[in-house]
Amino acid sequence: MGVVSELFTANRVAVVGATPREGSIGRAITRNLLEDYEGEVVPVNPNYDEVLGIPAVGDVDDADADLAVVVVPPSIVIDAIESCGEAGVRNVVVITAGFGEAGAEGAQRERRLQEIAEEYELNLVGPNSLGIMSTPTGMNATFGPENAIPGGLSFMSQSGAFITAVLDWANDQGIGFKDVVSLGNKAVLDETDFLRTWGDDEETDVVIGYLEGIEEGREFIDTAREVTNDTPVVLVKSGRTSAGAQAASSHTGTLAGSDRAYEAGLDQAGVLRAESVQELFDYAGVLAGQPLPETEDVAVITNAGGPGVMATDAIGDSDLSMASFTTETTDRLKESMPEEANIHNPVDIIGDADIDRFREALEIVLADDNVGSALVLSAPTAVLSFDDLAEAAADVQSDTGLPIATCLMGGDDARAAGRQLQEYGIPSYFDPARAVSSLDALARFRRITEREYETPTEFDVDRERAREILGSVLDRDDNRLGVEAMGLLDAYGIPIPDGDIVDSPDEAESVARGIEGPVVMKIVSPDILHKSDIGGVAVGVDDADVADTYEDLITRARNYQPDADLLGVQVQEMVDLEDGIETIVGMNRDPQFGPLLMFGLGGIFVEVLEDTAFRVAPVAKSEAREMTEEVKTAPLLRGARGRDPVDVDGVVETVQRLSQLVTDFPAILELDINPLVALPEATGDADEAQQTAGVTAVDIALTVDPEQLEAEHND
The missing domain is CATH 3.30.470.20 (ATP-grasp fold, B domain)
Known part of the structure; x- marks a missing residue:
């Protein structure tokens, strides 16, 4: 595999399968590239001399390209990729579907694709991909309806349709991207490759993504831990429910793991998991535009009491806390604010507050060393301009270097001020809960950057003994082990009670005599999983009763399941459960x-x-x-x-x-x-x-x- 970042810096792109035919994907990709791309576009199709006014070549070998976008029928994709490799084209995007997501024949075709990519060391995206974008060069090598606008987010998605929907919405919101990748089937390059690439990219402020599955979980965790030292990563992971996981599998050919594993793995990786598209971009926006808070303590400044209480409740439900002001801060607020104002957190400067009062309150509060971040919350009034409030918030944020989120609860004026705030990197929301959630994401990422990852302890253990115990399943019909494998724990230094497994009353008595006090006796059988449910466990057995108890346990097991494979009875030291x-x-x-x-x-x-x-x-x-x-x-x-x-x-x-x-x-x-x-x-x-x-x-x-x-x- 080559340098993955070269996918986004190509100077010459070959569209293999370019065509002037209306409604075709080959035409759409060629047209998109011709719109804004600073490099050269070379259509590759032996059936045309030109495509959309650009001279075409008959073979990729004649294109002299850095990147090939392949959009030919599935039956000839393999030949096209092999031609790319022979021509020295090391970066390839396969748009064509009909591979691992399309049954046994498609899966075999995908394996062949992987073999060729390995042979020629190709950076291969897809197959079944929408394509890729990179705004620094204006490259739109997708068949989506529009290009992304420039920005600091790099975005990967397993769903091409999700990309087109997000870009349409993001363009309307003024949200910009650096690179965009439709991962497709991830036959070669996957989420970890792009995570590593964007982690090294100074122009990427935040990595975001929509994933239905992660191919190599441990590698992803290790990579993300390095990336999130500096670069935030926010992901939406679908397939949370069993039905959703099945849908993901049938949609992309991805075998979805359990959501508990993803929850644990993403947390260990330092990745922020968003539960919705709204959260994904709320988190991305604040992480890209605001500094990290030094503490979890938030100050709320508002001209509306009710929304201020809503914000306080939201902070109480998060990992944040309401900041406690110093006496100096409350004294200054008392001197400068109206008598009716609330000078404690949340600071309610009441409904007749003009821009000067808002600015002064914000300056006083953010000068308090106990404040880590601030939420500026305002309802519309006749004496306050949202545009002025946006400018004041930006000025104070620039002066203090502390993170600020705003909640402007209005219509057109609020949206216009929100776009103004966005230019300063300050997020604005209608809902106080969303504003609090964004500040919480900032604090969570700060804690991630402060993590110190330890190396797991390597204990001195008896691996050979453990291997021998595990190997006992090779001589039996069942692959489950129970108490007969207690020695496995002992081999790894995990304490177990004294005892042994016996197959006669005499042996049971012999083992019991070597244990101080009454013993516990249990049926040992891979076919009887819940021993206590059938009376297969006897607790507190004295030496005199051991032989009879042995016979009784065997009889109960035989009566319950005559064909059960009985390995014997375990005689075990009693463990004090009352105090433990x-x-x-x-x-x-x-x-x-x-x-x-x-x-x-x-x-x-x-x-x-x-x-x-x-x-x-x-x-x-x-x-x-x-x-x-x-x-x-x-x-x-x-x-x-x-x-x-x-x-x-x-x-x-x-x-x-x-x-x-x-x-x-x-x-x-x-x-x-x-x-x-x-x-x-x-x-x-x-x-x-x-x-x-x-x-x-x-x-x-x-x-x-x-x-x-x-x-x-x-x-």
Whole structure:
């Protein structure tokens, strides 16, 4: 693959399949390029001497082009791309559809496209793409109805129709773009490639996008973490519901991952996720035009009490907070504002406020060190010009360097002032909630830029023992493992109770005698997943009752499912559940992002409460700790309602060790440790190797991909 940015800097563009035929895509692309493009356009079509008055050539080899836009029938696209490679054209946009989104034949054609792109090191966009744009050169290599206007946003989308709709709306709003890419099927170049390219582009202020899926989740996270150190990234990710995910798959051929994985992955990547097109451009506008606030504290200045209360409510619902003014600020406001005014936040300078009062209030408030940003909110009155207010807000923002958002609640005059504010990079909204949301996005991005990403801890573990335990599925018909795989956790330093799996009453008694106190006994069978539901678990069994309990458990299992594969009975040390907290630590392997870790309250309540936190593995210590802090039940871990605090550090380390386990073995498709009991006091010998004091994994269930396991073993 070449330098992706060269797609946007081409001096000579060949349109392979250009035609003068009315209504054709080849004509539309050629026409669009001829309108504003500063470079040369070369139609490629052996059937014409010229297209739209421009001399045509019969083969791309004669075009001497930097970029080829291919719009020929699917059956000859492969030959056209191969000709581009042989002619030395390294940048290609494939408009033609009929590839991975069009059944088995199309998928085979797309694979061939990938092979040619790899052979010739092509930067290839598409296929099934609307095309690309770059406003610095006026290049519109799309078949959309209009070009973008120049600006600082670079925009990628998996939907070509979304691009045409957005550009039509954005042009009307005066919103400009630097580069625009219709990703199409992403056979070669994908969202990560363009994210990396625009992150290095000084002319791109904000990267925005509409995505239906992310091809390589981990690579995307790692790339975005570097980009968002300086450049904001805002994405709309569709397919949030199961129905939406299915629609995305059928529309683009993208296998959509779970929305929880995307939520976790985008957050870890430092990407701001917008829930709507309106949010996408609200966030993009404020991030492109305003400085970042130093604090989350917002001052509201308004001439309308009701909207001021609305703004206060919106701030309360966000991660922002209402700024507390210093005594000096309130004294100055008291001296300069009418007696009826409210000099505390929100500052209500009442309905007869003219521009001088607005300006003075804004200057006083933004001089307060406790204020990180301001919201200027105004309803229309006969004594105030919105144009004057826009100029005053721009002046004060320029003087203070603090971010400002405005809420001008009116019609034509408000819209005209909003366009004036837009020239200064100050966003304006009709709805106070949107203004607050934009300031919240600024504060969120500041926190993103302040993140320090740690390297995940590499623990000393016994990989060979773990591989041997996982390999036991190769000798059985079922690919699920249960308590018989507890040694897998032990191999990775996660504490487990003493005990063993036995297949006779005598062995059960022998194991029980080696454990102090009563024991827990459980049926071991891959065919009986919910053992407690059938009476397959006995708790608090004394030594004298172990043999009879063994027989009873086997009988119950046989009666419940005569053909079940019984591996025996687990005899296990009892763990004190009364003083401890039952948690769950698990993993589900997402098709895009890979291992998705979960933490939450465990035991029988996990599915009822659904109080869980997620991260994409591998995770560092700080990320594992964040998981334990995000759940609503986190106070229970730290000693709520008179309980002793449990060993949170032990839980954090267990999450890290599980992260390493599922990263080391991609064959593990899903895994649950439920419950992982966190105790108030350390258990076991603190000096014992690979032991995490204060937590014990009581049960495990996992699913393994045998083919992947064999492939890993062969590697």
